Amino acid sequence: MTDAIVANGVELTYADGTEAVRDINLHVPVGESFGFLGPNGAGKTTTIKTLVSLLRPTRGQITVNGYDIKTDPQAVRESIGYMAQETSVDPDLTARENIKFACETYGVPKAERTERIHDLLDLVDLADVANKAPKEFSGGMKKRLNVATVLVHEPPIVFLDEPTTGLDPRARIRLWKYFQEINEQGTTIFLTTQYLEEADQLCDRLSVIQEGEIVATDSPDDLKSKVGGDVLEIALEDPTEDRRTRAQRITRESELFAEGTIETTDEGISVVSEHARRAGTDLLVALRDEGFTMTGFDVRSPTLDDVFLALTGEPAGNKETTGEEPMEPPTEAEVVQ
Amino acid sequence: MNSIDNGTAGGVAPVSEKTTGNGFLRDVWIILKRWLLKSIRNPFRMLLSLLFPIIFLVLFTAVFGQITGSALSQALGMNVNYITYLIPAIIIQTALVSAASSGVGLVDDMENGMFETMLVAPVNRTAMFLGKALSEIMLLIVQIVIILVLGYVLLWVDTGGPPSTYIETGLAGALGIIAIGIVFAIWFTAFSNIVALVIRDAESTSLTVQLLVFPLLFVSSAFVPVSSLSKWVQVVATGNPITYGVDAVRAVMLGQDVLTVPNVMEFSGIWNTLIPALAVLVVLDIVFGGIAVYYLNNAAGSEVQ
Numbered sequence: 001m002t003d004a005i006v007a008n009g010v011e012l013t014y015a016d017g018t019e020a021v022r023d024i025n026l027h028v029p030v031g032e033s034f035g036f037l038g039p040n041g042a043g044k045t046t047t048i049k050t051l052v053s054l055l056r057p058t059r060g061q062i063t064v065n066g067y068d069i070k071t072d073p074q075a076v077r078e079s080i081g082y083m084a085q086e087t088s089v090d091p092d093l094t095a096r097e098n099i100k101f102a103c104e105t106y107g108v109p110k111a112e113r114t115e116r117i118h119d120l121l122d123l124v125d126l127a128d129v130a131n132k133a134p135k136e137f138s139g140g141m142k143k144r145l146n147v148a149t150v151l152v153h154e155p156p157i158v159f160l161d162e163p164t165t166g167l168d169p170r171a172r173i174r175l176w177k178y179f180q181e182i183n184e185q186g187t188t189i190f191l192t193t194q195y196l197e198e199a200d201q202l203c204d205r206l207s208v209i210q211e212g213e214i215v216a217t218d219s220p221d222d223l224k225s226k227v228g229g230d231v232l233e234i235a236l237e238d239p240t241e242d243r244r245t246r247a248q249r250i251t252r253e254s255e256l257f258a259e260g261t262i263e264t265t266d267e268g269i270s271v272v273s274e275h276a277r278r279a280g281t282d283l284l285v286a287l288r289d290e291g292f293t294m295t296g297f298d299v300r301s302p303t304l305d306d307v308f309l310a311l312t313g314e315p316a317g318n319k320e321t322t323g324e325e326p327m328e329p330p331t332e333a334e335v336v337q
Numbered sequence: 338m339n340s341i342d343n344g345t346a347g348g349v350a351p352v353s354e355k356t357t358g359n360g361f362l363r364d365v366w367i368i369l370k371r372w373l374l375k376s377i378r379n380p381f382r383m384l385l386s387l388l389f390p391i392i393f394l395v396l397f398t399a400v401f402g403q404i405t406g407s408a409l410s411q412a413l414g415m416n417v418n419y420i421t422y423l424i425p426a427i428i429i430q431t432a433l434v435s436a437a438s439s440g441v442g443l444v445d446d447m448e449n450g451m452f453e454t455m456l457v458a459p460v461n462r463t464a465m466f467l468g469k470a471l472s473e474i475m476l477l478i479v480q481i482v483i484i485l486v487l488g489y490v491l492l493w494v495d496t497g498g499p500p501s502t503y504i505e506t507g508l509a510g511a512l513g514i515i516a517i518g519i520v521f522a523i524w525f526t527a528f529s530n531i532v533a534l535v536i537r538d539a540e541s542t543s544l545t546v547q548l549l550v551f552p553l554l555f556v557s558s559a560f561v562p563v564s565s566l567s568k569w570v571q572v573v574a575t576g577n578p579i580t581y582g583v584d585a586v587r588a589v590m591l592g593q594d595v596l597t598v599p600n601v602m603e604f605s606g607i608w609n610t611l612i613p614a615l616a617v618l619v620v621l622d623i624v625f626g627g628i629a630v631y632y633l634n635n636a637a638g639s640e641v642q
Contacts, residue, residue, distance in 0.1 A: 087450065088453060
């Protein structure tokens with residue numbers, strides 16, 4: 001079996017001593033769509049920048065398309081496409097010129113260029129604004145142009161760093177479609193994301209990363225099943241502690257939810273169970289019969305937060321907001337860098 | 338963190354049959370093309386950097402043109418029109434102003450992500466910077482030609498004299514002036530890139546470098562002969578690179594040795610100015626260029642942080 005990306009024991013410590021990632025091990029087979037899921041500051045960007053040869057790992061080995069990133073970075077660069085988190089297009093050049101420039105930097109033969117540019121403009125639906133400069137584009141359009149510039153040399157692997165962060169839902173779905181298309185054509189995809197939904201849509205497998213370490217690697221479905229099913233949240237009228245505990249007990253006694261996780265929340269209770277969707281109404285009836293009045297009711301799929309909670313026992317807050325980490329030193333270090 | 342190898346290693350073709358990398362010159366050419374295209378898209382920027390030098394030229398000749406005659410003939414031992422005297426200073430000012438904007442372009446590229454995009458692309462690192470520098474040199478040549486032509490128009494309106502009264506050394510001299518302008522621009526281009534890489538903010542970079550331009554210009558041989566300046570200004574002017582740039586251009590225009598601060602006499606005629614002045618400038622180019630390359634290599638590794 002050929003692996004498109006292999007990483008063994010990769011560590012990266014910045015000059016100021018910050019350990020950005022620790023002991024990263026990856027085996028991504030050719031043609032797979034692989035995701036890195038984690039909150040801000042977890043080390044996703046550091047990992048992807050190391051894989052594309054922008055950062056040199058402090059320890060460990062990485063091969064991409066069979067090339068070692070330390071000894072053969074040039075071959076790695078020629079064989080990959082990399083889209084940074086911040087959209088990277090030249091605002092002064094037209095959409096067509098941006099793609100043409102990318103063709104030139106990757107040495108796409110002149111004879112193929114015209115057709116390639118045409119096809120890429122079509123793929124990202126920018127043919128009608130090909131001669132306009134990105135200055136006039138929306139965020140989603142710029143990102144789409146960026147996608148086109150990354151694909152000019154038909155790279156066997158594409159690295160996408162949070163490809164849809166900050167985009168509206170329509171733009172996001174549109175981008176997902178392109179990524180699915182190129183993946184179906186055989187392109188290996190490595191992407192980072194904060195959204196379980198995105199990982200769910202795009203990835204065959206994903207690693208959950210927390211504070212620089214991989215805590216789990218699995219298919220999206222298996223990861224979600226680790227959460228234990230869908231989440232049912234019920235808000236009660238007058239949610240005193242006593243009433244919430246009683247509601248929790250009633251739920252636990254119900255046969256269907258015996259396997260699930262039932263917790264009290266500020267407003268009422270929260271149930272995680274694979275039966276949450278099917279048996280939700282039964283539970284509501286049971287609670288009503290016990291004299292409860294419900295003011296809110298919501299069933300949803302597990303989110304990144306739920307996966308994190310299930311895997312690590314703590315919420316997936318961004319580093320800056322959890323308050324557990326000493327805040328100031330890393331923040332200052334980042335500003336100085 | 339210096340994770341990126343230097344330019345030479347970047348240019349070596351990998352041991353791979355799927356090589357798509359371009360040759361070094363081709364890399365330089367595509368980078369050069371992109372920067373020229375950006376300049377053409379924003380012609381206003383180039384005109385804007387000509388604005389101050391032109392204002393200086395017109396105002397200074399109008400205000401001081403009539404009263405500087407005796408000071409000039411005293412310092413130079415010949416009758417020189419103030420326009421002819423001033424043009425070298427304006428050319429050096431133009432070189433300064435356009436070199437100052439080089440760093441701004443670099444920060445812009447970092448801000449819109451193109452810098453990182455280029456680092457991930459299989460483009461030679463040295464070619465990245467050489468291509469950009471060449472585009473700036475080409476624009477500078479155009480700007481110097483514009484100033485030279487404008488200067489002659491002003492002189493012709495004033496005296497009606499033939500071109501030989503403007504540039505004593507003729508067409509070869511005009512080409513020499515362009516060459517000096519380029520040699521002069523390199524150290525300040527490097528300097529503005531260093532400032533850009535340290536500050537990393539386009540507007541602060543622009544302001545910092547532009548603010549330096551004016552005091553440097555005044556405390557030099559740019560507008561009046563060094564001998565007619567006060568003692569402390571003379572001392573500063575001697576150490577000011579602008580004095581060497583201006584005197585080199587001026588020697589070519591007037592066809593005589595004008596450099597007096599280190600008064601070199603080993604050569605003949607204008608070479609007594611050109612050789613020491615160019616020597617000083619080339620040393621500055623190498624020193625500042627070296628520092629800039631060091632910072633750029635560092636940026637190539639840690640910019641991504």
